[in-house]
Amino acid sequence: MPCLHGIFGGTFDPLHNGHLETATAVFAQCALERVCFIPAAVPPHRDQPDASAQQRLEMVSLAIANYPRFDVDDRELKRATPSYTYDTVKSLQAQDSARRYCLILGVDALSGLDRWHRWRELLDSIHFIVVRRPGWEIPEPLPAWWRQGRAEFIADLNRFECGKICLVEVEPNPASATEIRYGIAQGVDVSTMLPHSVWDYICANKLYGA
Numbered sequence: 293m294p295c296l297h298g299i300f301g302g303t304f305d306p307l308h309n310g311h312l313e314t315a316t317a318v319f320a321q322c323a324l325e326r327v328c329f330i331p332a333a334v335p336p337h338r339d340q341p342d343a344s345a346q347q348r349l350e351m352v353s354l355a356i357a358n359y360p361r362f363d364v365d366d367r368e369l370k371r372a373t374p375s376y377t378y379d380t381v382k383s384l385q386a387q388d389s390a391r392r393y394c395l396i397l398g399v400d401a402l403s404g405l406d407r408w409h410r411w412r413e414l415l416d417s418i419h420f421i422v423v424r425r426p427g428w429e430i431p432e433p434l435p436a437w438w439r440q441g442r443a444e445f446i447a448d449l450n451r452f453e454c455g456k457i458c459l460v461e462v463e464p465n466p467a468s469a470t471e472i473r474y475g476i477a478q479g480v481d482v483s484t485m486l487p488h489s490v491w492d493y494i495c496a497n498k499l500y501g502a
């Protein structure tokens with residue numbers, strides 16, 4: 293059986309329980325070998341993050357400290373160019389071509405895939421594991437590329453080398469980093485949406501107006 297590795301990209305500004313619960317559930321359901329969190333430096337499609345790259349990296353590291361099969365990778369933070377997932381995947385594959393990579397993402401992120409840099413080549417390089425996110429519907433009808441790639445079973449991730457889009461049903465978590473940043477700035481208690489270590493870090497470093 294091939295070794296399936298999860299890649300979880302995002303701004304993680306900050307990492308919250310929605311991220312952690314998604315990674316944990318997908319890891320177990322898809323029998324992944326590891327999950328690698330890859331914070332983005334310069335998100336091509338969005339505003340610059342509030343916390344610095346170093347702070348976001350530290351928050352991810354703190355959050356996954358007790359998860360032996362989770363790693364954090366800073367390759368996007370070291371690049372001077374935008375954080376294109378295609379480039380990241382190619383550099384991971386160049387490092388270890390025996391691994392089969394699965395990009396974990398919410399339905400909100402996958403819906404815009406056809407605007408990503410070299411997205412068709414990306415689909416031809418890896419699998420996608422998509423999870424539901426409260427407030428976001430799965431497009432109806434599905435775009436052609438999604439329909440064509442749609443996996444019927446999780447086992448398809450093992451049966452096929454790449455190009456499968458697998459919906460994995462996990463307990464939905466409504467947390468969003470935007471809402472957390474906004475809540476902190478407004479003095480709302482958002483601590484239950486975050487791992488303790490991340491909340492302590494935000495308070496200690498006075499991030500987001502804390």
Ligand code: ATP
Binds near residue numbers: 426467
């Ligand atoms: P922001 O509100 O700043 O856009 P975010 O909460 O969406 O941030 P990101 O770091 O942008 O977090 O997300 C990285 C990935 O995690 C994306 O694929 C996104 O769909 C997914 N994700 C974020 N929050 C959740 C959640 N609550 N449940 C499932 N997936 C999530």
